[in-house]
Amino acid sequence: MPVTVEIPKERWTGTIREVTLGATSSEGGTRSRTVTVGGETTLPFLHFEGKIAHPPVIGVEIHDSHPAEWPTTLLNAWGEVTQDPGAWAKKAEELGAEVIMLKLRGTNADGSKTTPAQAAASVKAVLQATGLPLVVRGPGQAEADNELLVAVAEAAPGERLALGLCEDKNYRTIVAGALAHGHLVVASSPIDVNLAKQLNILISDMRLPLDRVLMDPTTGALGYGLEYTYSVMERLRLAALTGDGMTQQPMICFVGEESWRQKESRAAQGVPDEWGDVEKRGITWETVTATALLESGADIAVLRHPKTISVVRDTITKLMAE
Secondary structure (H helix, E strand, C coil), rough: CCCCCCCCCCCCCCCCCCCEECCCCCHHCCCCCCEEEECCCCCCCCCCCEEEEEEEEEEEEEECCCCCCHHHHHHHHHHHHHCCCHHHHHHHHHHHCEEEEECCECCCCCCCCCCHHHHHHHHHHHHHHHHEEEEEEEEHHHHHHHHHHHHHHHCCCCCCEEEEEEECHHHHHHHHHHHHCCCCCEEECCCCCCHHHHHHHHHHHHHCCHHHHHEECCCCCCCCEEEHHHHHHHHHHHEEEEEEECHCCCEEEEHHHHHHHCHHHCCCCCCCCHHHHHHHHHHHHHHHHHHHHHHHCCCEECCCCHHHHHHHHHHHHHCCCC
């Protein structure tokens, strides 16, 4: 005789905040479209248990100058567009990017230091080349980040850029720029639930609305701390769904940056034959890392390789099928 089994369901009390990147002309910006993330009322892709208001979004990483340190396979996949951030952004949009992430390297191709005016010009070039929302990251040193990102904020008022990385050592300057010019921030903390929550509190104390904050929990790639990253992101999402208002931010993960810095994605010589083709291996490394982070709660996955974009897009489509 058939037995009916009722699937147990969690009763969550919290909801992930909705955050919108970009602004159209009617909203004070120039974007052809905006992107909204967040709004979940359950753990990733558990459609039977709650609402997944918006599917995860694919971002594509580009740089303001040629990234000579990238693996040859990655540079060859993009070709000459890596010499021009505007052309690069346009190509990324054609390949399926929903958000562009522009990395300001801090150093120009000739070795000179990037000036605030040059950073602002790069952002303007990307904004003119594509209608997608834009995340702008500094070079990763607090002083340089502050100098360049303030100039970027001033150069694109009302565009609702996401400025980062906004960390405990420089959040005041970046948040002030976002407040003054109508932007968002990317709050970045080093793979720790309490540190992520504390930074959100500090940003909120400066009166930046939390619907203008993306959370970067910092991530590891496959084989390089991915399990720990997964655990921290899962704990952040559990805290948010159980009502902790300071952890209810959508999460952005810089998947490509982490995946393509590992030797498995780069090494073509001196490795076992079983490792196979280096380009296929790198794409696989990025894809597996992205899939795991999506399953742990990533709302935006920022990728590098053109071929990874379509693979991860197909994965998201399947996971969103109820």
